[in-house]
Amino acid sequence: MKIATDIKTEDWEKIIRTLVKEGWKVRSKYRGIDEGVDYDHLVLQKKPTALLLAGPVILKAK
Numbered sequence: 001m002k003i004a005t006d007i008k009t010e011d012w013e014k015i016i017r018t019l020v021k022e023g024w025k026v027r028s029k030y031r032g033i034d035e036g037v038d039y040d041h042l043v044l045q046k047k048p049t050a051l052l053l054a055g056p057v058i059l060k061a062k
Helices: 009-021
Strands: 025-029 039-046 049-056
Touching: 009 039, 009 049
Parallel strands: none
Antiparallel strands: 025 039, 039 049
């Protein structure tokens, strides 16, 4: 298993958009009050493979 950490919010969103454009389907998504603020969790699937993307959201002040 490979794990990526400290992904900036802009990069996270770009990764998700790219995967969806490439045919990955969102099978589950965290919908808590802190979604995309403190925590995010997605399961994407492109049969037969599932991909879990989860973790704290890293926001960097500009």
